[in-house]
Amino acid sequence: MNGFSLSNKLNLTSLPTPLEPLFNLSRALGIDLWIKRDDLTSPAGGGNKVRKLEFLLAEAVSQAARAVITIGAVQSNHCRQTSLLARKLGMEAHLVLVGETPSRPEGNLLLSQLGGAVFHFGSRDFEEGQTNLQRITQELKELDKRPYLIPYGGSNRLGVQGYMAAYEELQEQARIRGISFDWIVHSSSSGGTQAGLLLAQEIIGGNEKVIGISAGPCAADLITNITALIRDTAQFLAVPSTLTTAGILIRDQFVGPGYAYLDGKTVDAIRIMARQEAILLDPVYTGKAFAGLLALARTHQVGRHVLFWHTGGIPALYSFADALGRIGANGCSD
Ligand SMILES: Cc1ncc(COP(=O)(O)O)c(C=O)c1O
Numbered sequence: 542m543n544g545f546s547l548s549n550k551l552n553l554t555s556l557p558t559p560l561e562p563l564f565n566l567s568r569a570l571g572i573d574l575w576i577k578r579d580d581l582t583s584p585a586g587g588g589n590k591v592r593k594l595e596f597l598l599a600e601a602v603s604q605a606a607r608a609v610i611t612i613g614a615v616q617s618n619h620c621r622q623t624s625l626l627a628r629k630l631g632m633e634a635h636l637v638l639v640g641e642t643p644s645r646p647e648g649n650l651l652l653s654q655l656g657g658a659v660f661h662f663g664s665r666d667f668e669e670g671q672t673n674l675q676r677i678t679q680e681l682k683e684l685d686k687r688p689y690l691i692p693y694g695g696s697n698r699l700g701v702q703g704y705m706a707a708y709e710e711l712q713e714q715a716r717i718r719g720i721s722f723d724w725i726v727h728s729s730s731s732g733g734t735q736a737g738l739l740l741a742q743e744i745i746g747g748n749e750k751v752i753g754i755s756a757g758p759c760a761a762d763l764i765t766n767i768t769a770l771i772r773d774t775a776q777f778l779a780v781p782s783t784l785t786t787a788g789i790l791i792r793d794q795f796v797g798p799g800y801a802y803l804d805g806k807t808v809d810a811i812r813i814m815a816r817q818e819a820i821l822l823d824p825v826y827t828g829k830a831f832a833g834l835l836a837l838a839r840t841h842q843v844g845r846h847v848l849f850w851h852t853g854g855i856p857a858l859y860s861f862a863d864a865l866g867r868i869g870a871n872g873c874s875d
Contacts, residue, residue, distance in 0.1 A: 704737020
């Protein structure tokens with residue numbers, strides 16, 4: 542490690558994930574665009590949460606937990622990856638799922654069900670979900686399941702370390718390829734990914750602008766969360782950090798109608814990435830993040846060497862089939 546040493550972790554995926562140039566999109570946008578393929582973290586359908594879970598589930602194992610419990614939206618990628626990996630490690634997986642109970646499992650929910658997760662539906666919003674999370678955790682304690690509670694999005698001082706390690710991984714890949722990025726653009730929601738990238742960058746001394754495109758929260762809330770995560774992780778690891786809210790860059794204008802609501806710009810962005818680069822994006826996170834990147838690039842608001850960090854989420858595509866088929870033009874004209 543260069544400047545920091547991290548907590549114990551499990552090896553749950555093959556790293557590094559690929560760093561690839563996007564030639565067609567670079568030509569179309571007039572920038573040098575690359576992609577970091579965290580959609581290809583292998584187990585449990587891929588995505589950014591595996592990096593966080595390497596640290597979180599290491600603690601669950603060290604505490605001899607017999608059950609893992611977490612919370613998320615019904616189509617949560619985090620819940621899918623957590624439940625499948627907890628089961629692989631021999632623990633029960635309990636998911637408190639916020640939102641309407643679907644008539645049948647699709648997308649992420651289907652994969653969590655295949656992996657043997659126990660679903661706890663009935664929370665209409667996150668506040669109610671948190672109350673139910675506490676209640677069910679207590680019930681599991683009484684059953685001597687020694688539950689290990691993972692917060693929303695896997696974002697705490699352990700989860701953040703997944704993206705500290707990821708930043709270091711990127712630096713090494715960029716050094717080998719002889720590239721230096723001006724910008725890193727990625728989807729941000731519970732804030733752990735961005736907190737990890739920024740804290741590692743501060744310690745190592747990188748210069749990229751790290752732009753989080755919000756999938757739902759307003760910029761002010763997300764900045765507050767990321768600041769708290771950075772402070773807590775820095776204190777836990779005993780590393781200095783002077784990052785202030787001014788150093789945390791969030792764009793929240795690409796959320797569209799709201800978290801997990803699809804708009805035309807997101808559908809366009811998904812189609813453009815699929816047609817130009819044969820890479821799939823998801824409707825809730827990476828589609829919106831890439832719609833943001835496209836808008837910024839087209840208005841010359843990004844630098845020359847840009848990295849789009851793909852954070853996964855593709856299983857959710859299958860639960861949006863109706864909306865994706867309905868919105869905008871189909872066919873091969875663009
Ligand atoms: C596919 C995908 N991308 C990005 C994010 C956002 O990451 P974070 O919650 O660390 O901000 C999530 C979070 O659920 C996700 O599932």
